[in-house]
Amino acid sequence: MARTVVNMPAQAKRGEIIEIKTLAGHTMETGFRHSERGEAIPRDIITQFVCTYNGVEVFRAELSPAIAANPLITFTTVATESGTLEFKWLGDKGFTAAHSAKLNVV
Amino acid sequence: MTSRREFLVLACGALSGAAQAQLPPDIGAKRKAAAEEALRKITGGAPLRSGRVKLDIPPLIDNGNAVPLTVTVESPMTQAEHVRAIHVLTERNPQPNVVSAHLGPRAGRASITTRVRLADTQTVTAIAQLSDGSFWVDRVPVVVTLSACLEDGLI
Numbered sequence: 001m002a003r004t005v006v007n008m009p010a011q012a013k014r015g016e017i018i019e020i021k022t023l024a025g026h027t028m029e030t031g032f033r034h035s036e037r038g039e040a041i042p043r044d045i046i047t048q049f050v051c052t053y054n055g056v057e058v059f060r061a062e063l064s065p066a067i068a069a070n071p072l073i074t075f076t077t078v079a080t081e082s083g084t085l086e087f088k089w090l091g092d093k094g095f096t097a098a099h100s101a102k103l104n105v106v
Numbered sequence: 107m108t109s110r111r112e113f114l115v116l117a118c119g120a121l122s123g124a125a126q127a128q129l130p131p132d133i134g135a136k137r138k139a140a141a142e143e144a145l146r147k148i149t150g151g152a153p154l155r156s157g158r159v160k161l162d163i164p165p166l167i168d169n170g171n172a173v174p175l176t177v178t179v180e181s182p183m184t185q186a187e188h189v190r191a192i193h194v195l196t197e198r199n200p201q202p203n204v205v206s207a208h209l210g211p212r213a214g215r216a217s218i219t220t221r222v223r224l225a226d227t228q229t230v231t232a233i234a235q236l237s238d239g240s241f242w243v244d245r246v247p248v249v250v251t252l253s254a255c256l257e258d259g260l261i
Contacts, residue, residue, distance in 0.1 A: 017214035030223070030254075032200050058212045066196065066204040066223050068172035068254075074219035078212055 002026055004099040006087055011104045012079035020051070021074045024089045024097050030065035046091035049073055054083035079105045137198050141231075144202040148193050148233060149241045159244040161194075161232035170224040170254040179216035179234040179242070189216035191235040198228040223254035 003025040012018050024046060031043025043065060051059040059075050077085075082105045089097040162176040179189045188211045194204040207218045216234070224230070227249045234242045 021219075030200070053212070056212075059207070059209055061205055061207040061218075062203075063205055064201060064203045066199050066201065068221040068223050072219070072221050074176075074217075075207070075209065076213050076215045076217060078214040080212070 002089070002095070002097040004087070004089070004097050006085075006099050006101050008085070008101060008103070010102065011106060014079060014081075014105050016079045017076050018079050018103070019074065019076050020085070021072070022049070022051075022087055022099075023070060023072050024049075025070055026089075026091065026095070028063075028065065028067055028069045028071060032065065044092045044095075046071055046089050046095060048088075048090040050088045050090075051075070051077070052086045052088075053077060054081065079103060081105055134198070137200070137202070141195055141197040141202040144195055145231070145233070148195075148206075148235070152239070152241050154233070154241050154243040156243055158242045159232050159234045161230060161244040161246045163230055163246050163248055165246070165248055167224060167248055167250045169252050170226075170250040171252075172221045173224050173248075174219065175222050175230070176217065176219045177232045177234075177244075179236075181216045181234075181236065183211050183214055183216060185211050186237070188237045189213075189234050190237055192216065192218055193233045193235070194222070195231045195233070196224065196228055197231070198226040199223070200225060204230075224248065224250050225253050226250055 005023040007021040009018055026046050029041055029044040033041045035041055045065055046063050049061045050057060058077050061073055063071060083103060085101050085103055087099040158180045160178045167173050177192050181189045189209060192207045195202045196204055204222050205220055229245050229247045232244045
């Protein structure tokens with residue numbers, strides 16, 4: 001399992017817009033590079049990122065080889081109710097990574 | 107008889123010719139066509155309007171391997187009027203698509219930040235698809251001194 005980092009507040013007021021910063025450890029090999037022996041290095045990237053808030057999808061992104069290594073994705077969501085935010089990364093060669101964070105809404 | 111100097115001049119000419127022959131001569135045109143095709147796929151031929159979208163990217167980039175980029179769209183982000191998707195495209199990367207983000211009224215604010223790779227000095231395009239079906243665009247020219255994906259035969 002790749003290392004993932006999610007930075008977001010643990011507590012928020014109802015209706016407040018919170019910023020979520022996510023990072024996943026991944027080389028994001030483009031598939032356009034060649035090894036020292038001239039062989040093409042196959043593509044190995046994260047292709048999908050999904051964030052669900054209490055089971056409802058609130059953000060989704062499709063990534064490409066043009067995303068830098070260790071993809072950083074920052075986005076926002078409205079704190080509607082206390083619960084869990086689940087983050088999921090899917091990629092080439094069956095790559096998956098997941099992270100979950102609790103949000104307390106007051 | 108060929109002098110040493112003449113031989114060197116000829117040899118260098120032949121070598122540089124061979125090196126150039128490895129790169130497709132029309133790679134710039136091909137990538138531009140690919141970028142236009144990607145744009146058509148997103149908009150379906152709908153007109154692009156400028157304004158409302160703001161693409162924040164440094165104009166001069168030392169290292170194209172990790173370029174911070176923020177796209178912000180002016181929108182109330184309500185059920186009736188919100189941003190459905192934000193797309194980022196390039197015209198001279200090996201592939202035009204960079205990122206496609208899908209959001210909705212629950213985002214609260216239409217703003218995404220990521221780090222991208224840029225292969226060359228070029229124009230970066232950000233497109234916002236709104237809930238009413240309109241497309242808004244912002245284009246920013248950037249200068250890249252050290253490019254990403256060097257091996258892929260740059261122009």
